[in-house]
Structures are given as structure tokens and as C-alpha cells.
Amino acid sequence: MKKLTKIAFAFILLAGVSINAQTALKKGSVTYKMSLTGNDEAAAMMGESTISVHFDEKNQATDMNMMGGMMMMKTITPVGNLKDSKMAIEVMGMKYEIIEVGEEALKANKGLGNLENALEVSYDKKDTKEIAGFKCYKATVKMNDGTSSDFYITDAIAPQQTKDDAKVKLTGYPLEVKVKTEQGEMLMTATSFSKELPKDCFTIGEGYTKVTMEEFQKQMGGM
Numbered sequence: 001m002k003k004l005t006k007i008a009f010a011f012i013l014l015a016g017v018s019i020n021a022q023t024a025l026k027k028g029s030v031t032y033k034m035s036l037t038g039n040d041e042a043a044a045m046m047g048e049s050t051i052s053v054h055f056d057e058k059n060q061a062t063d064m065n066m067m068g069g070m071m072m073m074k075t076i077t078p079v080g081n082l083k084d085s086k087m088a089i090e091v092m093g094m095k096y097e098i099i100e101v102g103e104e105a106l107k108a109n110k111g112l113g114n115l116e117n118a119l120e121v122s123y124d125k126k127d128t129k130e131i132a133g134f135k136c137y138k139a140t141v142k143m144n145d146g147t148s149s150d151f152y153i154t155d156a157i158a159p160q161q162t163k164d165d166a167k168v169k170l171t172g173y174p175l176e177v178k179v180k181t182e183q184g185e186m187l188m189t190a191t192s193f194s195k196e197l198p199k200d201c202f203t204i205g206e207g208y209t210k211v212t213m214e215e216f217q218k219q220m221g222g223m
Helices: 002-015 040-046 101-109 213-219
Strands: 028-037 049-055 059-066 071-078 086-091 094-098 118-131 134-143 148-154 173-181 184-194 209-211
Touching: 028 040, 094 213, 118 148, 118 173, 134 173, 209 213
Parallel strands: 094 209
Antiparallel strands: 028 049, 028 184, 049 059, 059 071, 071 086, 086 094, 118 134, 134 148, 148 173, 173 184
8 A cells, every 4th residue: 555655646746746837727627547557566556547636726636546446545735835735545445534644745755756856848849739628748857867757738727836846847737747756657648627626626525534644554454
């Protein structure tokens, strides 16, 4: 389960990349399909997986569905305030709310392909594709570990600005991301976009048992 939470944080951080677009949609929901290559064990653990990112100018929330619905994870993050993130996980009918998730998020933020570790970004507006109804162009981000990540971004969607220390920021919102991580090569591709936000997307429901991440991992057998 520790591997799965690392993978989840990686996708969450990639989905929350900050941008600088000025005239664009600032509220909505994007649904992505996710996949891993180069790591058969992790890919098998994930199974069929999707992530929906809901955002307005104050909050961002993600709803992840992994292992064909056997594991669902919800994360809520105030704009520019990763340490105050909230997380709820449902595994095979058991519901947990992770307390002190901010510390775990901050740890993950240091090394899972986020733009804090980027050196530079280059754009190729001739390399385009349509994703979820939006025209996108390619951005290549070079990381300080020598790897590079490929993004296809649109200027039509603009989630909230983050207050991070990243020196490199994309000029558009990513609808496709391909990045190398310690879990394998991750691919996240948007399949749909909605201007309407789901009801209560920025709240965690009732019936969750509060546990630390360590307690949660022990209950899951240290997976």
C-alpha cells in the first residue's frame, strides 16, 4: 500500500502543476486515465485506474479510483497550501481518513516528478493533438536528475495559481503527462472535462476512521 500511496501522490502532484495562463477556465473537473509501464508489479497493483481533478480558485480535490474500484482515494488541498491537505481512502469497503497527511504530502513533493525539480521547459507549438476536446501542444520539461517529462498542455484551462518555490512553470494546463519516476513511467491522459463541479467535491464524507499513514499501512499489511 505504501507503493500505491507514492504512486497516488505522484499523479496528484502532476495534476496540480501550476500555470500562468490569463484568459482561461478557472473552475471545472478533468478526468484522466492513468497507466504505468516499466514496473509490472506496480502496474498490476493499480489495475484500471482513473483520476478526476476538481478545482476552483480556492481548492483542488482529486478522486482516484484504483484496482478497478477496490481502492478509492480522495485528496483535498487548499490553494498553495500542501501541508493542509486532507486524504480519505476506501479499501474493499473499509474507510479511513489519514491524519497529518500534510507531512506525507510534503515528503512526496520532494521527489516524485514535480516541477520543483525542473531545470527548464521548452515548447513545440507545432506538435499538437486534441485531448478531451481541447487543442494541446507539447512542452518538454528537463529535470535536474537528467530525465525529461513530456506534457501536452492547453491554454484554455487555468486552475488556481500555487504558491510553491518552483522556478519552472508551464504556460498551460496539462491534459497529458508522461514522466519517469521510481515507480516506472507514468502516463496520465485526460478523457473528459466538465465546467460543473460535483456536489461536495471539496469535503470528506462521514464514516471514516481516523488513522496515521503508518497505522494505515500496518492495517494493510505493509503493502
